Amino acid sequence: MSDPGKQIVVAVTGASGAIYTLRLVQTLLHAGCQLHVVISNAAKQVFQEELGVTPPQQDEGAAGWLAMMQQIQQQSSVHWNFRDAFSAGESQLGSLRQYGLSDFRASAASGSAQVAGMVVCPCSMGTLSSIACGASSNLIHRAADVQLKERRPLILVPRETPLGMIQLENMVRLSQAGATILPAMPGFYHAPRGMGDLVDFIVARICDHLHVPHRLSSRWGTD
Numbered sequence: 289m290s291d292p293g294k295q296i297v298v299a300v301t302g303a304s305g306a307i308y309t310l311r312l313v314q315t316l317l318h319a320g321c322q323l324h325v326v327i328s329n330a331a332k333q334v335f336q337e338e339l340g341v342t343p344p345q346q347d348e349g350a351a352g353w354l355a356m357m358q359q360i361q362q363q364s365s366v367h368w369n370f371r372d373a374f375s376a377g378e379s380q381l382g383s384l385r386q387y388g389l390s391d392f393r394a395s396a397a398s399g400s401a402q403v404a405g406m407v408v409c410p411c412s413m414g415t416l417s418s419i420a421c422g423a424s425s426n427l428i429h430r431a432a433d434v435q436l437k438e439r440r441p442l443i444l445v446p447r448e449t450p451l452g453m454i455q456l457e458n459m460v461r462l463s464q465a466g467a468t469i470l471p472a473m474p475g476f477y478h479a480p481r482g483m484g485d486l487v488d489f490i491v492a493r494i495c496d497h498l499h500v501p502h503r504l505s506s507r508w509g510t511d
């Protein structure tokens with residue numbers, strides 16, 4: 289369904305919303321994307337806190353992430369009720385390679401890599417601030433810096449409330465530098481059936497900005 293082999297960097301940081309990451313990775317994989325995944329240490333704590341699991345290890349690849357999403361849907365006390373994002377014929381499984389946070393030899397750390405887009409989902413205020421000041425002190429910050437300097441899509445999915453002046457100023461700075469600020473703020477006007485639809489509201493917007501086709505949610509004015 290998607291451009292075959294589109295390379296996308298998925299960075300996961302320690303803001304609330306681990307379920308967004310799992311659903312995003314599942315959707316992008318089924319859309320045939322080649323994912324480069326990087327996880328911060330704080331994100332591992334959030335996964336444990338919110339989903340009761342440790343994110344897949346580096347050597348588990350796409351299969352580990354898809355199995356984790358399946359496990360969460362079957363065993364979690366939350367009834368996510370996700371809809372099928374693709375019909376069987378449409379799904380075209382991509383690939384996933386996971387990198388260490390300090391692996392500056394990863395291809396995403398260089399502007400020469402053919403990365404179509406990067407998403408930080410969810411994006412903590414700490415990572416947002418580091419990207420805003422160009423810190424490049426870990427692979428997530430560096431890969432985001434590369435996207436901005438190469439003028440390629442960078443989507444940040446912050447989750448914090450309320451927002452302080454420094455956080456708001458960082459968002460303005462990043463937006464002016466070319467990033468898309470896409471807050472994890474689901475709408476309620478599409479009559480969600482449950483938690484899965486609320487998660488999909490955000491994942492659908494991320495996919496739209498990455499130009500990855502999907503059927504996660506209906507579009508306003510088309511039904």
Ligand SMILES: Cc1cc2nc3c(=O)[nH]c(=O)nc-3n(C[C@H](O)[C@H](O)[C@H](O)COP(=O)(O)O)c2cc1C
Pocket residue numbers: 300301302303304328329330331333334337411412413414415416447448
């Ligand atoms: C359970 C949990 C939930 C958190 N939720 C948020 C959040 O929603 N937004 C945020 O900016 N930070 C949140 N934090 C704090 C960040 O994890 C912390 O600032 C950390 O330093 C971010 O590091 P990172 O950007 O390298 O992932 C949370 C931490 C924990 C343990």
